[in-house]
Amino acid sequence: MTDGFALSCPIPDPGGDIIELAHGGGGLLMHRLIDRMIRPGFGLPEDGVAHDGAVFEVGSARLAFTTDSYVVRPLFFPGGDIGSLAVNGTVNDLAMCGAQPLYLSVGLILEEGLPIAQLQRVVASMRKAADAAGVRLVTGDTKVVERGKGDGVYINTAGVGAVRSGVALEPRRVRPGDAVLLSGDIGRHGIAVMAAREGFGFEGDIASDCAPLAATVMRLIDVGIELHCLRDPTRGGLATTLVEIAQAGGVVIRIDESSIAISEPVRGACELLGLDPLYVANEGRFVAFVPQHAAETALAVLRGGPAGASAAIIGRVEASGRAVLLDGMIGGTRALDMLSGEQLPRIC
Amino acid sequence: MTDGFALSCPIPDPGGDIIELAHGGGGLLMHRLIDRMIRPGFGLPEDGVAHDGAVFEVGSARLAFTTDSYVVRPLFFPGGDIGSLAVNGTVNDLAMCGAQPLYLSVGLILEEGLPIAQLQRVVASMRKAADAAGVRLVTGDTKVVERGKGDGVYINTAGVGAVRSGVALEPRRVRPGDAVLLSGDIGRHGIAVMAAREGFGFEGDIASDCAPLAATVMRLIDVGIELHCLRDPTRGGLATTLVEIAQAGGVVIRIDESSIAISEPVRGACELLGLDPLYVANEGRFVAFVPQHAAETALAVLRGGPAGASAAIIGRVEASGRAVLLDGMIGGTRALDMLSGEQLPRIC
Numbered sequence: 001m002t003d004g005f006a007l008s009c010p011i012p013d014p015g016g017d018i019i020e021l022a023h024g025g026g027g028l029l030m031h032r033l034i035d036r037m038i039r040p041g042f043g044l045p046e047d048g049v050a051h052d053g054a055v056f057e058v059g060s061a062r063l064a065f066t067t068d069s070y071v072v073r074p075l076f077f078p079g080g081d082i083g084s085l086a087v088n089g090t091v092n093d094l095a096m097c098g099a100q101p102l103y104l105s106v107g108l109i110l111e112e113g114l115p116i117a118q119l120q121r122v123v124a125s126m127r128k129a130a131d132a133a134g135v136r137l138v139t140g141d142t143k144v145v146e147r148g149k150g151d152g153v154y155i156n157t158a159g160v161g162a163v164r165s166g167v168a169l170e171p172r173r174v175r176p177g178d179a180v181l182l183s184g185d186i187g188r189h190g191i192a193v194m195a196a197r198e199g200f201g202f203e204g205d206i207a208s209d210c211a212p213l214a215a216t217v218m219r220l221i222d223v224g225i226e227l228h229c230l231r232d233p234t235r236g237g238l239a240t241t242l243v244e245i246a247q248a249g250g251v252v253i254r255i256d257e258s259s260i261a262i263s264e265p266v267r268g269a270c271e272l273l274g275l276d277p278l279y280v281a282n283e284g285r286f287v288a289f290v291p292q293h294a295a296e297t298a299l300a301v302l303r304g305g306p307a308g309a310s311a312a313i314i315g316r317v318e319a320s321g322r323a324v325l326l327d328g329m330i331g332g333t334r335a336l337d338m339l340s341g342e343q344l345p346r347i348c
Numbered sequence: 349m350t351d352g353f354a355l356s357c358p359i360p361d362p363g364g365d366i367i368e369l370a371h372g373g374g375g376l377l378m379h380r381l382i383d384r385m386i387r388p389g390f391g392l393p394e395d396g397v398a399h400d401g402a403v404f405e406v407g408s409a410r411l412a413f414t415t416d417s418y419v420v421r422p423l424f425f426p427g428g429d430i431g432s433l434a435v436n437g438t439v440n441d442l443a444m445c446g447a448q449p450l451y452l453s454v455g456l457i458l459e460e461g462l463p464i465a466q467l468q469r470v471v472a473s474m475r476k477a478a479d480a481a482g483v484r485l486v487t488g489d490t491k492v493v494e495r496g497k498g499d500g501v502y503i504n505t506a507g508v509g510a511v512r513s514g515v516a517l518e519p520r521r522v523r524p525g526d527a528v529l530l531s532g533d534i535g536r537h538g539i540a541v542m543a544a545r546e547g548f549g550f551e552g553d554i555a556s557d558c559a560p561l562a563a564t565v566m567r568l569i570d571v572g573i574e575l576h577c578l579r580d581p582t583r584g585g586l587a588t589t590l591v592e593i594a595q596a597g598g599v600v601i602r603i604d605e606s607s608i609a610i611s612e613p614v615r616g617a618c619e620l621l622g623l624d625p626l627y628v629a630n631e632g633r634f635v636a637f638v639p640q641h642a643a644e645t646a647l648a649v650l651r652g653g654p655a656g657a658s659a660a661i662i663g664r665v666e667a668s669g670r671a672v673l674l675d676g677m678i679g680g681t682r683a684l685d686m687l688s689g690e691q692l693p694r695i696c
Contacts, residue, residue: 019462024492034490037464041471042454042478042485054486056451058510059409067453067506068489071497103404105415106390107504109457114367116385123389130390137390138402141416142382144372145694149419149499156455158415158506162406346493 025342026235026281052096052231055163062165064099066090067158069107073346075122075152077196079188079207082155083125085283085348088212089234090159091133095214096230096286098169098221099161101133106140106157111150122153133212135159164221171249173228178317179295180253181288183216184209184307185261186238190280191269193347205265209307211284216305220288225298228289232282234348236339239278241287242324243338250322255315255336258329263310278326279339281347289317373690374583374629400444400579403511410513412447414438415506417455421694423470423500425544427536427555430503431473433631433696436560437582438507439481443562444578444634446517446569447509449481454488454505459498470501481560483507512569519597521576527643528601528663529636531564532557532655533609534586538628539617541695553613557655559632564653568636573646576637580630582696584687587626589635590672591686598670603663603684606677611658626674627687629695637665 022029053066070086080088087104094101106126110119130137188209195206213232220227229249233241238260246253262270262277270277284306290298295313302311318325324336370377401414418434428436435452442449454474458467478485536557543554561580568575577597581589586608594601610618610625618625632654638646643661650659666673672684 017464019458019460019464019467019492021460021492021494023458024490030490033464037468038456038471038488038490041468042475042488044485054451054453056486058411058450058508059407061407061409061411063406063409063411063508065451065453065506065508066487067455067504069455069457069491069504071457071491071493102406103402103413105402105413105506107415107417107455107506108386109417109419109502110367110371112367112369116365116367116381119367120385120389123386127390137392138404139414140386140390142372142378142386143417143419143694144367144369145419145499145502146369148496151493151497154457154493154502156415156417156504156506158413158453158455158504160406160411160413160508346491 021345022342025339025345027240027339027342031338052093055097062163064094064097064161064163066093067156068093069154069156070348071154071346072193072348073151074196075118077208078192080210081122081125082153083122084129084210086155086157087126087129087133088210088283089348090157091135092213092232094159094161095217096169096232097161097163098167098227099163100218101135101159101161101214103138103160104130104135104157106137106155108142109150109154110142110144111152112144112147114152119153133214167221167227169227169229171229171245174245174249174251174289174317176251176317176319177292178228178289179292179313180255180315180317181290181295181298181302181311182260182285182314183302183305183311184285185263185310186282186285187262187266187270187277187280189283190344190347191266194344206269209282209284211306213284213286216302219301220298223297223301225294226291230286230288232286234281234283237279237281239336240338243336246324247322250320252318252321252323252325253315254318254325254327256327259312259314261310261312275343279343283348369693370690373687373693375588375687375690379686400441403445410511412442412445412509412511414441415504416441417502417504418696419502419694420541420696421499422544423466425556426540428558429470429473430501431470432477432558434503434505435474435477435481436558436631437696438505439483440561440580442507442509443565444580445511446515446575447511448566449483449507449509449562451486451508452478452483452505454485454503456490457498457502458490458492459500460492460495462500467501481562515569515575517575517577519577519593522593522597522599522637522665524599524665524667525640526576526637526665527640527661528603528665529638529643529646529650529659530608530633530662531650531653531659532633533611533658534630534633535610535614535618535625535628537631538692538695539614542692554617557630557632559654561632561634564650567649568646571645571649573642574639578634578636580634582629582631585627585629587684588686591684594672595670598668600666600669600671600673601663602666602673602675604675607660607662609658609660623691627691631696
């Protein structure tokens with residue numbers, strides 16, 4: 001997931017006078033808010049590099065540090081819940097920094113009236129997800145707000161991980177000639193949450209892809225692949241993630257639409273709902289930029305990951321620039337933009 | 349601030365079926381929820397030690413890691429705002445672990461309709477507080493929820509700090525003979541927030557004590573004081589904090605009420621409102637347990653801290669046990685309990 005404070009694109013408009021839902025949608029308006037107000041307000045460079053987390057050294061340790069709040073609605077959906085999402089999301093942000101996730105903090109904001117049995121279910125889910133990802137929930141905080149000032153449970157997790165030696169992942173390291181890999185099929189999380197929220201009939205067929213990605217990333221590092229950049233395409237979907245990397249890395253990325261795996265149920269749901277799957281959120285997928293010569297080896301590793309055979313090489317980096325070009329399945333090429341407005345609020 | 353997941357006391361009742369405001373109040377009900385459900389749910393020992401954060405080693409670095417969410421209402425109050433609170437609160441939790449605070453993450457949960465100018469004011473306040481405390485805001489996340497699902501801004505901060513070599517602070521290290529020091533007068537934060545919320549006339553006279561405590565703690569360490577336990581008495585106030593330490597440390601603490609500094613305006617406001625200042629929240633004060641022979645040196649350091657001359661030696665640890673005894677100003681001794689119910693919701 002793109003760190004909310006760490007992406008830049010050159011947009012003149014500050015994004016309005018009041019907060020709208022789209023300011024949290026992962027698209028254009030969110031980037032405007034962050035780049036033109038929050039980052040400068042915190043004294044961070046306005047033209048900062050897109051990151052999933054901060055990397056710094058303490059003593060001999062090179063650490064990654066990241067945070068995300070989770071406000072998904074409904075709390076429970078096929079394939080996951082706010083608890084597994086809150087663990088896996090932060091585990092994955094650490095993994096995208098090339099770090100082995102180690103420790104997580106948990107901040108709970110509970111709404112008065114929440115059944116304690118629901119909280120218990122969320123806590124159990126966090127424990128299970130943490131065990132599966134090999135991280136420890138070590139510190140936390142609990143706050144309660146009045147009825148009508150929250151929505152059941154909001155969860156913040158922050159994570160600390162140990163960055164693997166010699167690994168430096170950022171869009172600026174992406175270069176012409178790199179292969180672009182995608183670890184699996186797209187669109188499952190967004191459609192699963194929307195279906196659960198709206199009570200659509202295809203709910204049972206589509207489960208969120210919510211999963212920990214750290215083991216797969218560590219394997220890529222262990223087999224010696226020279227990784228340039230990793231990113232999980234959550235809010236804003238695959239298209240927005242690729243545009244972020246193209247803009248921050250100063251490159252033109254060319255994608256072959258036919259190579260992007262989309263399951264039949266997701267494709268059908270998107271057609272029914274008028275959604276472009278390229279902009280639908282994912283929670284257990286990532287894109288990897290690697291040198292062309294390492295692409296096949298990396299692909300073999302990805303096919304051993306959570307999404308298995310649907311992992312694919314989906315394109316390449318062509319030149320300096322700031323664009324994403326999509327070669328369509330039925331011919332023609334179009335430039336992709338970031339998500340504009342918001343497709344589905346509170347997806348994570 | 350006491351870490352919400354890290355305190356234990358032997359209470360049979362699980363705390364009800366639904367979340368009540370008191371579950372976030374810092375008192376008895378919060379401890380029941382955490383000890384009987386959240387900690388066991390996360391696989392942490394139910395009889396864990398009270399902590400303000402987790403301490404672990406990565407490579408050669410000994411790190412402290414802590415988190416808190418901030419839901420204070422109103423957002424702005426005399427002496428601070430949700431932004432300065434969110435920075436200082438986490439800085440202070442790291443300091444209570446004996447750690448030099450280094451890096452903070454920021455998770456923002458914004459309510460649709462929030463004026464961006466208000467957010468800007470909060471961001472500027474966080475920056476100023478971070479600069480004053482010598483920490484860096486390095487990573488973050490922004491979410492937006494619909495109108496009526498939040499309350500302007502909720503902020504989570506997590507923090508990473510470097511634990512000073514040779515320092516290990518926990519209630520179990522408190523022992524009979526220790527002196528109990530308090531870094532300043534009590535009750536300012538709770539009264540300032542309540543006054544701002546309710547529009548009481550004494551608002552202007554009482555400002556929150558919200559302040560960073562790390563520099564004072566580092567000075568205590570640097571002058572060579574053998575620190576046994578530090579704790580900042582936030583939610584639940586000084587009384588609850590002392591009871592937590594007595595229970596977790598297995599000691600009897602005797603406090604001399606006349607040595608506890610309370611400003612005249614705070615005392616007057618408490619009388620007017622029927623509040624016991626011992627249970628009113630603080631944000632820039634801490635208690636320190638040190639060997640008797642180091643008490644005067646420690647006191648001199650505390651008097652150089654934010655609260656200056658109001659720092660005092662307020663008592664001593666007498667024996668093994670699990671109680672806090674208060675010798676009253678007008679004679680008589682009473683045992684203190686934790687805050688029961690909740691005095692003032694959303695104080696931090």
